[in-house]
Amino acid sequence: MERDGRAGVPGGVGRSRNPYELTDDSPVYVISVAAQLSGLHPQTLRQYDRLGLVSPDRTAGRGRRYSARDIALLRQVQQLSQDEGINLAGIKRIIELENEVAALRAQVAELQQAVEGAAAAMRQREAAVHASYRRDLVPYHEVQQTSALVVWRPKRPE
Numbered sequence: 001m002e003r004d005g006r007a008g009v010p011g012g013v014g015r016s017r018n019p020y021e022l023t024d025d026s027p028v029y030v031i032s033v034a035a036q037l038s039g040l041h042p043q044t045l046r047q048y049d050r051l052g053l054v055s056p057d058r059t060a061g062r063g064r065r066y067s068a069r070d071i072a073l074l075r076q077v078q079q080l081s082q083d084e085g086i087n088l089a090g091i092k093r094i095i096e097l098e099n100e101v102a103a104l105r106a107q108v109a110e111l112q113q114a115v116e117g118a119a120a121a122m123r124q125r126e127a128a129v130h131a132s133y134r135r136d137l138v139p140y141h142e143v144q145q146t147s148a149l150v151v152w153r154p155k156r157p158e
Contacts, residue, residue, distance in 0.1 A: 024072075027057035027065035034066035038074035045074065053077055053092050 022028065034056070035042040048054045049064065054073050056064040066074075073095070080086045080094065 023067075024069045025067050027067050027070075029066040029071065031056075031064045031066070034064075034071055034074065037071045038078065040074060040078060048074065048077060048088075051088055051092065053088065053095065 029037065031042050031045055035045055038045070045054070045064070045066075049056065054066075054070050054077065056066045056070050059065055077088075077091055077095075080091045081088065086094070
């Protein structure tokens with residue numbers, strides 16, 4: 001599962017955090033606690049990790065540490081498997097697609113902000129250009145439209 005600094009995760013890139021602040025992505029639960037919180041057997045959690053369904057962080061000694069987001073994902077996997085009857089390969093694909101959608105939504109939001117910023121900057125520049133016009137040099141007169149036809153004929157040499 002994606003962690004801070006990767007696409008689609010709130011609180012990721014560009015945000016400085018207190019290293020002691022607990023978030024939904026903070027890996028704090030050992031496998032036995034994560035199993036209790038998710039209602040699954042620890043062996044099931046290990047299997048899900050091997051299959052890549054839920055990938056908890058690891059300690060220096062390679063022990064698994066689950067976050068609140070991992071627990072919610074474990075519950076979602078259980079619900080899809082038991083209530084919906086979806087196999088683990090299907091669940092993995094659903095999770096991958098949900099992560100991709102979240103990343104794309106974040107990218108769209110970022111691009112929308114960039115477009116809005118560029119549009120605002122363009123309006124400011126346009127206003128500055130219009131404000132810089134010297135109206136005293138170019139008098140403005142309303143031109144009247146007529147249907148008259150004017151023919152010009154050069155004089156012929158005599």
